[in-house]
Amino acid sequence: MPASTPDLIVVGASFAGAACAIAAAQRGLHVCVLERKHDPGEKLHTTGIIVKEAAEQTLLGRVPATMVRRVEQVRLYAPSLKQVALAAPGCYFLTTDTPAVMRWLATQMRTNGVDLRLGSAFTSCERSTEGWRVDGVGHARYLVGADGARSRVARHCGLGGVRQFLYGIEYEFPGARLAHPDALHCFISRRHAPGYIGWIAQNPTGIQAGLALRHDPARARVPDIDDFLLRVGQAGGLPRLLRPGTTRAGLIPCSGPVFDLARDRAILVGDAAGVVSPVTAGGIHSAWEHGWTVGRAIAARLRDGGPEPEQVAIDAAPRFRFKRALRWAYDRMPFDWPFDLLLQTPPLRWAAEQVYFHKRGS
Numbered sequence: 001m002p003a004s005t006p007d008l009i010v011v012g013a014s015f016a017g018a019a020c021a022i023a024a025a026q027r028g029l030h031v032c033v034l035e036r037k038h039d040p041g042e043k044l045h046t047t048g049i050i051v052k053e054a055a056e057q058t059l060l061g062r063v064p065a066t067m068v069r070r071v072e073q074v075r076l077y078a079p080s081l082k083q084v085a086l087a088a089p090g091c092y093f094l095t096t097d098t099p100a101v102m103r104w105l106a107t108q109m110r111t112n113g114v115d116l117r118l119g120s121a122f123t124s125c126e127r128s129t130e131g132w133r134v135d136g137v138g139h140a141r142y143l144v145g146a147d148g149a150r151s152r153v154a155r156h157c158g159l160g161g162v163r164q165f166l167y168g169i170e171y172e173f174p175g176a177r178l179a180h181p182d183a184l185h186c187f188i189s190r191r192h193a194p195g196y197i198g199w200i201a202q203n204p205t206g207i208q209a210g211l212a213l214r215h216d217p218a219r220a221r222v223p224d225i226d227d228f229l230l231r232v233g234q235a236g237g238l239p240r241l242l243r244p245g246t247t248r249a250g251l252i253p254c255s256g257p258v259f260d261l262a263r264d265r266a267i268l269v270g271d272a273a274g275v276v277s278p279v280t281a282g283g284i285h286s287a288w289e290h291g292w293t294v295g296r297a298i299a300a301r302l303r304d305g306g307p308e309p310e311q312v313a314i315d316a317a318p319r320f321r322f323k324r325a326l327r328w329a330y331d332r333m334p335f336d337w338p339f340d341l342l343l344q345t346p347p348l349r350w351a352a353e354q355v356y357f358h359k360r361g362s
Contacts, residue, residue: 016270017146023295041099048098179237
């Protein structure tokens with residue numbers, strides 16, 4: 001093949017896409033990343049909250065300090081707004097200036113030799129004897145879809161799709177400060193967030209406040225974030241009379257890894273692969289690890305004759321068995337009163353610590 005032909009095309013400059021591209025490029029592959037947005041920091045669908053593992057075990061630990069803020073406590077609120085403080089020794093989250101982090105990731109890709117093409121949308125592809133031919137780019141040995149919960153790569157390559165979703169919306173309040181900025185405030189409310197939660201957090205540039213609920217295509221219900229913040233804002237320390245700056249919204253996978261995640265040199269990562277916690281909807285750490293593993297596996301296959309990356313990708317996808325069980329239970333608890341009754345009991349506290357601190361609860 002010509003020298004200019006990519007070994008790997010990645011669709012989407014997400015956390016998962018960036019991890020896959022950088023991992024493969026560091027092993028000497030010619031990697032091309034297609035990103036439909038002209039600015040990787042615009043129109044985001046992620047809260048940008050990074051867990052300890054991602055901060056300490058991945059490239060994300062090198063994000064400039066001005067772009068992150070450390071938070072060591074979770075305050076969990078029942079529907080009555082009773083609360084319990086959760087923490088675990090050594091555990092923390094990083095809230096982020098997410099647009100700046102995504103632009104920083106774009107710089108990291110280019111620094112590592114990735115051919116990042118902003119403003120280049122994926123339109124279609126077809127199978128070839130050499131791998132995949134992608135419109136506007138040409139042939140590549142492997143194709144990776146990191147293009148979100150409604151992956152076009154998955155559809156064009158005949159791979160599996162995400163079956164169940166949450167629908168989330170988040171406001172950014174630039175320059176604002178919480179009364180209690182050193183905690184991630186999480187709210188249980190079957191009225192406002194059936195199937196999920198609401199949240200308020202301090203980040204480096206202001207306050208982010210969001211709400212998500214189980215997505216039902218038949219009802220097409222949209223989260224009523226304004227009414228939610230009127231209800232919980234004072235408890236969460238949100239200043240009054242704030243006007244949101246940026247609004248983010250989108251679908252969040254919650255059914256675990258998709259079936260047929262990889263086949264015939266096409267592989268899905270990140271939201272496209274369903275590699276998102278079914279309970280917390282946290283996906284940055286899992287997406288990064290899975291994307292990095294896939295990038296290294298493709299390089300090992302092409303450089304050293306290693307195992308098939310498709311099987312590596314399938315085996316490396318987290319199954320979330322415990323969190324899928326919690327998701328099943330949470331979806332079937334129809335009332336708010338059990339949370340009000342049980343919030344400060346040892347069983348519920350234990351379960352919450354498993355969710356937020358990954359089985360390292362205090």
